[in-house]
Amino acid sequence: MSTSSRNSGSDKSGCQKKRIIWEVQHSDGTSKMKRVSFSEPALSNDAFDCDDDMRRAETFSLCKKDMKNRKKCSYEEEDEAEEDDDEFDDEERRKKALKYPRSIFLIIATEFCERFSFCGLRTILSLYLRNILLFHENKATVIYHVFIMMCYFVPVVGAILADSCLGRFRTILYFSIIYTVGNVVMCLAATPPVGLEPITFTMIGLTLIATGTGGIKPCVAAFGGDQFKLPQQEVLLKQFFAIFYFTINFGGFVGMILTPILRKAVTCFGDDTCYSLGFGFPAALMIVSLSLFIVGKPLYRIKFPKQNIIVRFTSCMVYAICTKIRTKEKDPTRHWLSYAEKKFDAKLICDMKNVLAILYLFFPLPIFWSLFDQQGSRWTFQASRMNGEVFGYQIMPDQIQVVNPAIVLLLIPLFNKGIYPCLTNCHILVSPLQRMVAGGFIAGLAFVCSGVLEYELEQTYPMLPSKGEAFINFVNTLPCNLTLINEQGVNQLLTEEDMVTIKKNPVNNCTIRDFQIIAPRQCGDISLATSMHAMSIPLQEYEVRTVLIGVRENRLLAWLADIEDLKKTLSGKPKLRLNFIRSSQDFQDEVTITVENGLELTDVVFVPSEPVGLSAYLELLPGKYTLYVTYGESKVRAYEREIILELGGVYSLVLREYNAEITFGKLYAMTPPNTIHMFWIIPQYIFLSVAEVMFAISGLEFSFTQAPKSMKTVTMAAWYFSVACGNLLVIIITQAQFFKNQANEFFLFAALIFLDMVVFAWMSADYQCVAIESDDSSMTYSHAEPDENYPLLGLPSREAVLP
Template sequence: MVSSVLKISEKAPSEYPKSVAFIISNEFCERFNYYGLRTILVLYLTTKLHYDKDTATVLFHIFTMLVYLFPLVGAIIADSWLGKFRTILYLSMVYALGGVIVSLGAIPLLQLPVKEITILGLTLIALGTGGIKPCVSAFGGDQFRMPEQAKQLATFFSLFYFAINAGSTISTTITPILREDVHCFGDKNCFSLAFSVPAMLMLLSVVIFVAGRKLYVVKPPAGNMIFGVSKCISDAIGSWRRERKTNPRKHWLDYAEAKSGQKMVADTKVLLKILTLFLPFPVFWALFDQQGSRWTFQATRMNGEIFGYVIKPDQMQVVNPLLILGMIPLFTYVLYPILAKVGIKRPLQKLTLGGLLAAIAFLLSAALEVKLNEVDPAPLPELGANVRIYNGMPCAYRFTTELPNLSSAVEPLGLWENKALPVPKAVIYPFNATSADKRCKNFSGTFRLTPGKETSYFIYSDGVQEFIDSTGKTKLGNPTVRVLLNVPAEDSAFTLTDAVETAVPLILRNASQVVNVVHGESELKMADTKIATVNTKGGGVYALLVQGSLKDGYKSKTHVITPPNSIHMMWQLPQIIVITAAEIMFSVTGLEFSYTQAPPSMTSVLQACWLLSVSIGNMLVVVIAELKFFESQAAEFALFAGLMIVDMFIFILLTIPYKYVEHGEDPEANQVVVTPNNPKQREAERETYTGNRGNGHMNEAYEGER
């Protein structure tokens, strides 16, 4: 766990700053908004914006990349021009505007250019959340007078991280429920509400932040150390080019001593040594952040039913922050002491182990993907075709045709199908259909097969209806039902009502109509009369055949065209548990190493580079998704695992010459080591202030002088 050095005084502590309540409330609302949107984003991109999974993955990780790139912008703006208060205020307004834009784009009645509106909104959100990320916790730290309020400051950070954890956990749980269980604008889901609730909380966060304005301690901008380091490196390169022959130095940075000073040069040398070890870090974040993209898509193909409740695919993301709560103390008090006994106690060793755990998590996800591929229906080949015959008549039919394997009779309300017929080009098969039952007339026609298509034929009283079938599972993983009605024209008031009482009118003689339903029992009704019941499960594709009339009664039969998801969503838990353990060992330890090894003046620059590694990691996902090395998702998961293993091997080579350093303590004051009670260490790391160090206190989320 990262320690924080705080100067304390013998004076009695001052009154706790009232302004802190506004800052913590603001942070809760902001984190609720960010994680709520992020949780459902990839499903929105595929189902409503109709991007394929690869493109949705690319857009998700570009968004995440920008979220962790813009903190550099926010820190520079806050430290060099506007100060923290105005930077938070202005960028929060941009943030809230982005949330409103995404929400409005999700309302179908407005008929806005949805793709363009969504991209604009996401860009503004990335700018807003990224820009304020390095400032909020630092601004909270500014409210305390140091050193006399050191203990109160530590309490603030505990509350601050609790707000982060609470906001993210609650939103990750609630937004999938709003998305799926609420129906609006004629849809089976309500993305507009799922986006609007977080957006309203972001607007509320701006109001809360402004409400505390008169209570805030607002400090002027004091310069950014990133500029100092950049100037030192620039001076060194310029002087080296001019003096390397006439005035040779031991190290190329020594050439900057005349302009930047000896201390700046010495601190920059240490910084660059640590940043060399940072080079492999982006690969870890490339794996870690796929929990919100590829792993969510994986969950849509799994069975979420547990004890009568159906887990939404995007709700699996809530497991990570919940595990963090329990695993940090477990690691601190149990696992780390055990590892220390076997010789694994140094930060770089833990970092390596964390990276290898991430690789194991992706090997587990690859193995799970292989099992899913075994039970999922095989995709239709480009030069193949599927053909189905749905018999909606009360009697059996025999077909005389050259269509392969159609030798047996198609029974009343029965189904015949032939999958993946080799069809290199469009082909026609004439047929004659005969029935021994005098109630059903004979007829003839043609079967038309097209490469890469699923063609179906529905036999009803007036003839045969041809339509393009679809047996693929939905992008959200919910079941679908096709109702094929062979009823008189006057019996037209049919509806299909699912388990949450959503009734969909059925169009007579429209065999292509497919109804999305929720998991559970759906009822077919004629007016108020119940005709049939279909018990559906997630991922299943069903066909309900109905024959008869209101006068004589109806007969029905349900066919399972595509089996429902059979592998339970809980099989994702092993990979989530392992990636969470990897996060604690890699992420928390990485920050601990950075703060203990970097000179005090360089921790802000180091944190900027840490956030940059997250951004680069997401860019790596974008590149691999765009290159499409493999058709198989399991192979791509295995590729990432292999990259992580190679990456850790390179990291080990980089660590071999590294020598741990210890920086001297501040002789001016008594010191106490404070370890914040941190329920969500990841946000502690990612919320770290990347600005100047002139504030007199230090924490993972806020740096000051020691």
């Protein structure tokens, strides 16, 4: 082995140009020359511990490995002469000549189908859990967030498998199969004729889907990046990340629009919705996605890991820590990983320093994701308490989520072609880290907006009993004023055909409250034989009870209705309860109450023969309805009227029969409808969408370009892991219930992100960006050109670029 040197040349940046020549001699007598050119700063950069000795050590290590494979190798290092500048000109020409890899289009199409499937399923999932599987809203919310958390915890497993043994292609393939099976199971669980136990198989399906989407999540973007040759296609790589993120949002946008329509517009299996179709279409798209990915295999540039980098990474850390502890004379200026130099090669240690620097910056990121992922929970709940009517069309609360991907689709080209170039010319927000900090602050503004909006919405919320209290509603169906006397002797006037709510009712466990109701003998056209009625009402804290006052055989009577549920629905749809009072004992005909709007299925309520008949709350679409009453088998309408149900309202319709005629009918708004329009939620979506473009896309680019080649998937898995931690933070804060009103919780998240971004800006100020590496030898390639010279060391000049 020999070395030779000549007078070194320098490139335009003042760096010396060096070349390592590598000769491999095979057992059959043939040999092959490989050479690597790189720029080295004239002044050494000790911070990275990457000098000539390290390069020689790495070369000897690789040579030794080849000798184990019965190959002979030698190595020569020489400086490049200035006349080699023509080679750099050729390199520039090659950089311009390389075109977009054809495989990228298949990868983008695959990701579009996958995002359509996932976002569509996620959009209708919470309603399915509550309305079909009949989970309580709180339980459905917990299941939903656990599912999302799983989707972002599993990427760690996928990353380890991809970088250690399977490679990115096989990892995507295997987890996509699991993903597809999960979608099929979800579809079958939602199809009653199949006969599967719905809750059990839904949980199995969600587990498989979370495993599948989580496993491929850190690999797809990195696999797409593998199709490019660096640094020749550095510009195309950056364009790919923008296109890739555009595809994610466009697929999610279309899925969030079409999947709820499929679920709602089609009726199947005797229900007014068709969740089997809502889950079946995403399952079909996953089959298409898997097929496209498999078809493109001959076009892919596939890399296979040559060594278990995760094991080496962990072993190196443990060895360095143990060695440092055992070392008696410690150098305070020496990096702790440098203590592993005796056992591990210098390039691994150098790469680990870069990875740890990146992971260090990931610690503040979960706060951002805790804000971002509340679009599907808190913000949807907020929208359900707003009015979405636009020119006669009702925007449903779950549909408002479409605003985010729609805005992002518009902002991506606007930022890439307009805003970022202008900011770069002004030397503002040049680096990805700077853009991430700005995006975090903008996300905080979004939650300030949501907090202010929540304060306004609280004026429209129902007044519900607090701890130690209960409410009583008294509904007077008679055509005269009544007097209500409580147990303390205090009188309360009940005007004719009106409702009065008594709120101050202290309750300790179960409390009995006594009331007397007094009416005049002649109540309108009714002559009362008994004009006084006494009753006892059992109350428990947080309860709302309703008393219906009427007559029965000319006697004043009152009936206690079922416990009221005055909370607005999660979907924002209005609720309606029907109450029917029989005043004539001889009237025993079957009563049918029909509610229809001419568009959806008709709701029919059969009233029993008891003096008072009550229906459960009906959740209906907002709009105008025709309500009519028929007796027995007759189709003649004994009573008919129109009612208008507005978004978010809780209504109670009280009907009273007297001598076989409906003499009283009134619709009471137990909870006022939504009066603030849903358009007022759009400003916070705009802020959060801008934050997403600046934070997520920049973070995706930063994660891929700054990570060493052999550890890119792991770095991106850590990025997704921060998303999972953000969801966990939402659950913790929600369950802790620091505040009684939601507005203060929104302001808490805004304060957290503002403080978090200050910390993140301070942490990132000392980070030195690493130049993009050429393809290195930590991965082997298939479907690559046979004459391609792969860099052995892949160590470009590491000139610091401050963020």
